[in-house]
Amino acid sequence: MKLKNLLALLVTLLLALAIILTLNNNTLFPAFGDVDLADRVSGQYLDSAQIDEIGAANIVTAIVVGFRGFDTLGEVTVLFISSLGVALLFGASRKQKRLDADFSPNFMLRVGSRVLFGVILTVGLYIILHGHLTPGGGFPGGTMIASAILLLYLADDQFRAKIKGFKILESASGSLYVVIGLLGLVLATYFLQNFLPAGTVGNLLSAGIFPILYILIGLKVGSEISGIIDNFLTEEDAK
Amino acid sequence: MTAFDILSLILGVMMVVIVFVAIHAKKMISAVLFLSLVSMLAVVAFVMLKAPDVAITEAVIGSGLVTSLFVFTLLATRKEGVK
Amino acid sequence: MSAVLLIAVPLLAAFLSILSKKIAPYLLLAAALFNIVILFFLPEGFVIIGGFVQPLGINLLFDPFAKIALFLVNGLVLVIAFLNLKAFAGFASILLVALAGLNGLVLTNDLFNLFVFLEIAGIAGYLISVSNKKPVHTFHYVVLGAIGSSLYLFGLIILYAMFGTLNMVGMIEMIETGGNYADLILPFVLMFIGLGVEAKLLPFNSWVKGVLGKSNTMSGPMIASVYAAAIAFVLGRLINNLFQFEGPLLTVVLVILATGIVLGETMAFASTKAREILLYSAVAQASLIALLFVNGVVIWAVFLIVANALSKTVMFLVINKAAGDTGSDDVNDLQGLFAKNVLVGIAFTLAALSVMGMPLLVGFVIKLNFLTALAAANQIAFVAIILIASLVEGIYFIRLLVKLWYRGDKDLDVKYGLSFKIVFVVIATALLVFGTYSAPLNQLDNGVDTIAEVINNG
Amino acid sequence: MIQYAAIVIFVLGLYGILVNRNVIKMIVSLNVMEIGLNLFIISIGFIYDGIAPIITSTEAAGALIYVDPLPQALVLTAIVIGVGTTALALAVAKSIHRVHGTFDLNEVGDLQ
Numbered sequence: 001m002k003l004k005n006l007l008a009l010l011v012t013l014l015l016a017l018a019i020i021l022t023l024n025n026n027t028l029f030p031a032f033g034d035v036d037l038a039d040r041v042s043g044q045y046l047d048s049a050q051i052d053e054i055g056a057a058n059i060v061t062a063i064v065v066g067f068r069g070f071d072t073l074g075e076v077t078v079l080f081i082s083s084l085g086v087a088l089l090f091g092a093s094r095k096q097k098r099l100d101a102d103f104s105p106n107f108m109l110r111v112g113s114r115v116l117f118g119v120i121l122t123v124g125l126y127i128i129l130h131g132h133l134t135p136g137g138g139f140p141g142g143t144m145i146a147s148a149i150l151l152l153y154l155a156d157d158q159f160r161a162k163i164k165g166f167k168i169l170e171s172a173s174g175s176l177y178v179v180i181g182l183l184g185l186v187l188a189t190y191f192l193q194n195f196l197p198a199g200t201v202g203n204l205l206s207a208g209i210f211p212i213l214y215i216l217i218g219l220k221v222g223s224e225i226s227g228i229i230d231n232f233l234t235e236e237d238a239k
Numbered sequence: 240m241t242a243f244d245i246l247s248l249i250l251g252v253m254m255v256v257i258v259f260v261a262i263h264a265k266k267m268i269s270a271v272l273f274l275s276l277v278s279m280l281a282v283v284a285f286v287m288l289k290a291p292d293v294a295i296t297e298a299v300i301g302s303g304l305v306t307s308l309f310v311f312t313l314l315a316t317r318k319e320g321v322k
Numbered sequence: 323m324s325a326v327l328l329i330a331v332p333l334l335a336a337f338l339s340i341l342s343k344k345i346a347p348y349l350l351l352a353a354a355l356f357n358i359v360i361l362f363f364l365p366e367g368f369v370i371i372g373g374f375v376q377p378l379g380i381n382l383l384f385d386p387f388a389k390i391a392l393f394l395v396n397g398l399v400l401v402i403a404f405l406n407l408k409a410f411a412g413f414a415s416i417l418l419v420a421l422a423g424l425n426g427l428v429l430t431n432d433l434f435n436l437f438v439f440l441e442i443a444g445i446a447g448y449l450i451s452v453s454n455k456k457p458v459h460t461f462h463y464v465v466l467g468a469i470g471s472s473l474y475l476f477g478l479i480i481l482y483a484m485f486g487t488l489n490m491v492g493m494i495e496m497i498e499t500g501g502n503y504a505d506l507i508l509p510f511v512l513m514f515i516g517l518g519v520e521a522k523l524l525p526f527n528s529w530v531k532g533v534l535g536k537s538n539t540m541s542g543p544m545i546a547s548v549y550a551a552a553i554a555f556v557l558g559r560l561i562n563n564l565f566q567f568e569g570p571l572l573t574v575v576l577v578i579l580a581t582g583i584v585l586g587e588t589m590a591f592a593s594t595k596a597r598e599i600l601l602y603s604a605v606a607q608a609s610l611i612a613l614l615f616v617n618g619v620v621i622w623a624v625f626l627i628v629a630n631a632l633s634k635t636v637m638f639l640v641i642n643k644a645a646g647d648t649g650s651d652d653v654n655d656l657q658g659l660f661a662k663n664v665l666v667g668i669a670f671t672l673a674a675l676s677v678m679g680m681p682l683l684v685g686f687v688i689k690l691n692f693l694t695a696l697a698a699a700n701q702i703a704f705v706a707i708i709l710i711a712s713l714v715e716g717i718y719f720i721r722l723l724v725k726l727w728y729r730g731d732k733d734l735d736v737k738y739g740l741s742f743k744i745v746f747v748v749i750a751t752a753l754l755v756f757g758t759y760s761a762p763l764n765q766l767d768n769g770v771d772t773i774a775e776v777i778n779n780g
Numbered sequence: 781m782i783q784y785a786a787i788v789i790f791v792l793g794l795y796g797i798l799v800n801r802n803v804i805k806m807i808v809s810l811n812v813m814e815i816g817l818n819l820f821i822i823s824i825g826f827i828y829d830g831i832a833p834i835i836t837s838t839e840a841a842g843a844l845i846y847v848d849p850l851p852q853a854l855v856l857t858a859i860v861i862g863v864g865t866t867a868l869a870l871a872v873a874k875s876i877h878r879v880h881g882t883f884d885l886n887e888v889g890d891l892q
Contacts, residue, residue, distance in 0.1 A: 005799050012795035016788045019508065023787075026505040028484035032783045033828040035848060040486030041377045042825075042850045046833070059833040059846070060292045063853035070371045070380045074426070074438035075857045077333060078445060081419045082864035084340070085449040088412070089871040127295075135291035135834065139860055140299040147303065167340060174337035178330050184372070191326040193373040221860075225304065228867050232311040243828075244781060251785030258789050258812050262796035267804045267883070274808045277789075281815050284782055288822050289832045289847045293855045297818070300863050305811060312870045313804070316877045434854055441861050445868060457875040458888055464869045465797060468810055472817055475858065476790065479817075479851070483824040488850075 057133045064137070065210045065217075069192045072213075073177060076220050080174060083224040086231045113155035120148035128218035129211070138214045142221025149226045153233065166230075170223040173216045180209060180216075247287065254280050271309040278302035325369045325384040328357050328392060328425045336418035346414035347407050353418060354400035357425070361392055368431065376431075377489040383431040385772040387624065391428040391555040394628055396421070398548045398635060401745050402540060405639070410453060410540045420446035420544070424552040433478050434488045436556070440471050444520065447549055450541050451533045459532030466519055466529045474516030477509040484509075494563050495777055503568060510565045514575070517560065521553045522608050524582035534601040534638075538646055542597070542638035546604050551631040554611050558623055561615040563773045575616060580707050582609030587714040596641045597651045599722060603677065604634060606711065614692055617699060620768040622692035629684050632749050633673035639742065640670045647736045653722060657730030666738050667727060669746035674719045676753045679712055683757035783823040789816030803873040803883045807866060814862040818855045825851035 023029050030036070037043040045059060045067065064072055124144030128137065184193035196208035254277055261273030278301045285294035335353040339346035366389070369382040399421050403414070423443030430436050444467045451460045482488055484505065485496040497506065519526040534546055561567075567575050586606025590599045607630050614623035644659050645651035660667025676685035689712070696705050738746075756763065769775065793813025800806050825848030833849035873883065880888045 008795055008799055012791045012798075013788075015794075016791040019787050019791070020784055022508045023480070026484065026508075027502060028500070028505055029480065030483060030824070032781075032823060033826050035483075035825065035827050037827070037846075037848055040482075040848060040850070041488070042486075042848045044378060045849060046846055057835045058292070059835065059849040060852045060856070063849055064856055066372065067374050067379050068434075068853060068857075071435055071438050071853075071857050073333070074435070074442055075860050077336075077419060077422070077442050078438070078861045078864040080337070081416065081442065081445050081449065082868045084415055084419075085445065085452070085868050086871040088416070088449060089452060089868075089875050133834075135295050135832070137292065139856060140295045143299045143304055147299075150307075171337050171341050175334055178334040178337065181326075181330060182334075185324060185326070188373065190373045191324060191330065191369075191371050228308070229311070231871070232308055232315070232867075247781040247785075251781045254785055255788050255792070258792050258816075261812065262792060262800065262805070262809055264805070267802065270805050270808045274811055277812065277815055281819060284819055285822060288782065288826045289830055290822050290825075290852045290855070291832050291834070293818070293822060293852050293859070296856055296859050300859055301815070305863060305866055308867055308870055309804070309808075312874055316874065316883070434857075438857065438861070441865070445864060448868060448872075452872075457872050457879055458885065461803060461869065461872045461876060464865070464872060465806060465810060468865050468869075469794065469797065469813070472790075472813055476817060476820070479821050479824060479854075482851075 061137055065213050076217060079221060079224040083227045086228050090231045110155050113151045117148045117152050120144055128215055138217030139221055142218040143225055145222035146225035150229050166223040166226050169219060173220040177216050250280060250284055268313055271306060275302050275306040323364055325364050325382055325429060326371060327360060329422050331356055332418045332422040336415050339415045339418060347411045350403045350414045350418050354396050354403060357396040377487045377492045380432040380435050382429040384429060386770040388428050390624055392425060394631055395424050395548055395552050402543050405741055406540045413453060416446050416449045427552055427556055431490045432488055433490055437471060437475050444471060447545060450544050453538060453541050454536045456536050463529040463533050470516045470519030473512045477512030480509040491773060491776055507571055514565060517557050521557050522605055523612055524585055524609060527605055530601055530605060535597050537642055539639055539642045542642040543635045546638050547631040547635040550604060550608060551627050554627045557612060558615040559771060562620055562771055567616060579609045579613040583707060583711050587711045591714050591718045594653050595651050596653055596656055599718060600637055600641060617696060617701060619692050619695045620771055621766050622688055622695060624770060625688045625763060629676060629688055633677045636669055636673040636746055636749050640666055643738060644736045648734060653725050657725050658728060659726045659734055659736060661729040663738055665743055666746055669750040671723055672750040672753055674723060678716050678719050684753050687757055687760040786816050786819035786823055801885045803876055807869045811866060818858055821851045821855050
């Protein structure tokens, strides 16, 4: 058994070596740190004309929500379906109770977690709102909102009942994303086309539909991940 | 050799070693914690490679969320085992 | 009207469907029906998304190749959803996402977008396999699927680093003008293996036995017919246009695919479980389809995908319903299944005979044509291998049919509903009609896949 | 250097999936593989002397060298997809544990 593992390790390391050597010999594959963006699509993204058209200071955001917004819709769908799947696997219909965490929250924890909840929620919202200007955006922001909710969850025994409302948020934010895409098809010419003015680069209210989309992504991600965490923290009632 | 090269050499070797330890860890929980450590080192690497968006996302989702999901799973099944 | 509706509408329906469990199955039927209707009216060509022309943004390519695939996928999903309206109502949202993912997979003209849709369809597929209630098999499927898509992404990123674009047409143009063949082997092999896992090509198909061997009337036809067909279309398009297999690599790929055909048929021959016979036959057919694409026989490979998907739908539905009702899929336990269900038996027999390639059925026309094309391309060795494989296939299918028709000691109590019977009759009739009247099939040629045309004409 | 490390991490993740028979450790290896892949993707977009692709002042846009933003956008997508897969795999692992009472595939055996 041990010998077999050693052999497997040897084979995999040889594989890594082969990949590295092949890439080193590859004339078209650029050496690390030595890339010419003029050869790539990205050179065109960095064109000042393109940036003005999009109006987002953070070029990664411009790509994620703008140029490749369709990928992001797919990405949100991946989270959606894995949240659905987790609920399905844990049998959401059966009677359930919260995971017993072996401790009961005292007064300090309860108050402290409320305060922290507010702080984390604010930071999460800030990150989402400024996604087109600074690093961050819908995905980390949404996850922060979900973690704020997780905190309340740990502190409050009665919280589970309220979390069901997330289903509506989850459905509405996802549907709105597609609807905005369809509006682009109707009001402009193409699916997901920016039909609002781009504004000035660097302003909070710039970049047309992209901040709206990022907020929707944030809400969607937040509600999906809350749903996933909720399911992971629930166990079947023994009775 | 610049400071960047030295730093990336150290970082790369550390990550490979920790990955190896994580894969061969005896206990499940230690494998998960080593994974979390690798993820945090990856965050450092992302910052070094000038990818702040990715670094934030990896820090929050990669090392935060994924680790907690692993821990919740282990927690829930450990309790089942006791019963 | 734009082909993006084919993806957007099922997705919107999926997001809405989680609000009410009751209407979800009807949303699924409505979305699939809507897609089939608009397929008749959609104009062919590139579909730009977000207003960014290639290579800046993502675009879709809606051509005859994609159209055939979309009719097949949406039609079969409609049929499967209709048949399982009551039994698997809880899976409606997942099937909607699967539908959107598969449509996107077939339509997209962007290699990274392809990866995203591969993951969407893949995760939906894992969840469909959850309905088998065999978590270990589902787990193997998840792990292998994740490895497959990671390998695909790895190869894709190497290509991006080399050529600086993600657009499929753009990439092919760049490779034709400035590609050094030796540099392309690694990314092509990685991407081919990655997709080969999903397309159940040997030796990357160890998940298939677990997932399909215990399948039911929803997961069986979904994964064996719909998923297999969609992935085969995508793999075919990439083999046909992007991947260049030359010299020793071509030999290796061809030998692997030929081995896949032979081993698949041999394993089907050796098995006594009805579902395993069907799934190993499907493994062999997947390799056969890939072999045809590698040899450039595009149109007959396309028809083979369609005919196989239709036949396999009937066969998996018949066997899985019987296995679900009797609790066993051993051939001996199903003896005499058709003694009472004569109509179902006839449909199953026609489907099996079509897969074998018997005259009067569509499978015969297809087999005859692709064997002629292979012979014309001087691939006599493959003609011989396919003929021997067909012989083995013939023996085990006849053996299966004889068992199922002859009444055994005990009576089987398997009843097929009216909706099942209608579907069986319609598909069997289609197989028979196109087998005797094959003129429409001959009208199309290898030009259904328009990427080469686009690149040559600018 | 980071690029080589990324390739080695990717391959080690693959190795981990092959040699481990424990479901949780297999998922850990899967995540290791994804981290390696993400690092590799970012590394092909890196440029020495490049800065993060965020425009701080409008007029300087042409003068500065930015690192390639597209791989970063792709990795954002890949990370989230990875989380989706991991969550699902863990849920499946939990139901394996519920049915068979163990995470070890060797103990589950072939009797299903």
